[in-house]
Amino acid sequence: MNFRQLDLNLLRVLVAIHRTGSVTLAGKSLALSQPATSNALARLRDYFEDELFVRAPTGLKPTRLGEQLATDVHEQLLALETQLVGRQEYVPANSEVHWKISLSDLGEMMFLPKLASTLRAEAPHSRLSNISVNADQVTAALESREIDMAIGILAPEHRGIRSELLFHERYMAVTSLGWRPPSGRAGKTLSADQLRQSGFAVASPTATFHGSVEKMLSRMKLEDRIVLRSRHFSAMPDIARQTDLVAIIPEMYVRELKWRQDLRIWDITDAPVYEVRMVWHKSTDNDSRHQWMRQLVCRLFQR
Incomplete structure (x- = not known):
């Protein structure tokens, strides 16, 4: 498993599927087509050698690894957003x-x-x-x-x-x-x-x-x-x-x-x-x- 070979954009797809329990809804939230989102999930599964999400009556449910990865990645993405945007000077009048x-x-x-x-x-x-x-x-x-x-x-x-x-x-x-x-x-x-x-x-x-x-x-x-x-x-x-x-x-x-x-x-x-x-x-x-x-x-x- 070579981290340099991982497309980091795929991690946003991982988090979106975890949040919505659906490939279709995850794609809509990211402005991606359903085929593109399905392809991203397939690439994630290949990279991590795990199903990550399995079908259940209420939608896609994460495997143990899928749950751990999605939770950790989500926290890191939020922290990165704060670092890039939130530390800028905030001017309410222009917000x-x-x-x-x-x-x-x-x-x-x-x-x-x-x-x-x-x-x-x-x-x-x-x-x-x-x-x-x-x-x-x-x-x-x-x-x-x-x-x-x-x-x-x-x-x-x-x-x-x-x-x-x-x-x-x-x-x-x-x-x-x-x-x-x-x-x-x-x-x-x-x-x-x-x-x-x-x-x-x-x-x-x-x-x-x-x-x-x-x-x-x-x-x-x-x-x-x-x-x-x-x-x-x-x-x-x-x-x-x-x-x-x-x-x-x-x-x-x-x-x-x-x-x-x-x-x-x-x-x-x-x-x-x-x-x-x-x-x-x-x-x-x-x-x-x-x-x-x-x-x-x-x-x-x-x-």
């Missing part, structure tokens, strides 16, 4: 970077307007997309550069993922103005007994929040009191207003509802506190573009 972040529907409501406004002022030629990724797929999306960062109730433990705490979050209850607890006095906080006698409406977004509302209710042994599940937090205020249900929403959203005169807001007794974090891949640690973007997110949302 045409397309930023890709992952936010839940609530994160989009709470973070995206302010972030977009600031980018339009400081980096007007850049673009911004919310690529909403399931919480359990955030690490893979960061590794493949599908997204640049994610913000939410996340605690990734993968060795290649970095994170920074933005703020602490807790959940509160929202009801119609005329709603009263089934028993006891109507103070500012709903007691455990009052909660056990109430019906709940909850949102269960998949992206960046890990179903933390239902986890909280499960920890409090109240999951059997969930009457309605929605995919989006944005529906919660009107559900509370038009029903006798108690909507459970994050405190940061509560702040946006303070002006509404048709809702009542309650604290929840013994509600746990969660960490809202920004997460990114370590390969961008020294990239001046990404450093600027992370500093911007902290400037806008860290408290």
Whole structure:
């Protein structure tokens, strides 16, 4: 095996097939035809004397050597990109970077307007997309550069993922103005007994929040009191207003509802506190573009 005989462009094909599980999709991501990508895979197999990828019901799966090579090569390619591009002086006003972040529907409501406004002022030629990724797929999306960062109730433990705490979050209850607890006095906080006698409406977004509302209710042994599940937090205020249900929403959203005169807001007794974090891949640690973007997110949302 002579390294000088290896066409290094083939390594990009190796990583793309590993990421997509498909010769066709790998070729599209690299602007290569399907025959050209198949030929590249054949040359890789000849060079390494290994199948590298084998067919499975869900697509191409790497062999042990294929997994090791693709993982190592991917890290080296990311590091090389950072060395060649990321260390250049970054000038936001001239930047045409397309930023890709992952936010839940609530994160989009709470973070995206302010972030977009600031980018339009400081980096007007850049673009911004919310690529909403399931919480359990955030690490893979960061590794493949599908997204640049994610913000939410996340605690990734993968060795290649970095994170920074933005703020602490807790959940509160929202009801119609005329709603009263089934028993006891109507103070500012709903007691455990009052909660056990109430019906709940909850949102269960998949992206960046890990179903933390239902986890909280499960920890409090109240999951059997969930009457309605929605995919989006944005529906919660009107559900509370038009029903006798108690909507459970994050405190940061509560702040946006303070002006509404048709809702009542309650604290929840013994509600746990969660960490809202920004997460990114370590390969961008020294990239001046990404450093600027992370500093911007902290400037806008860290408290």
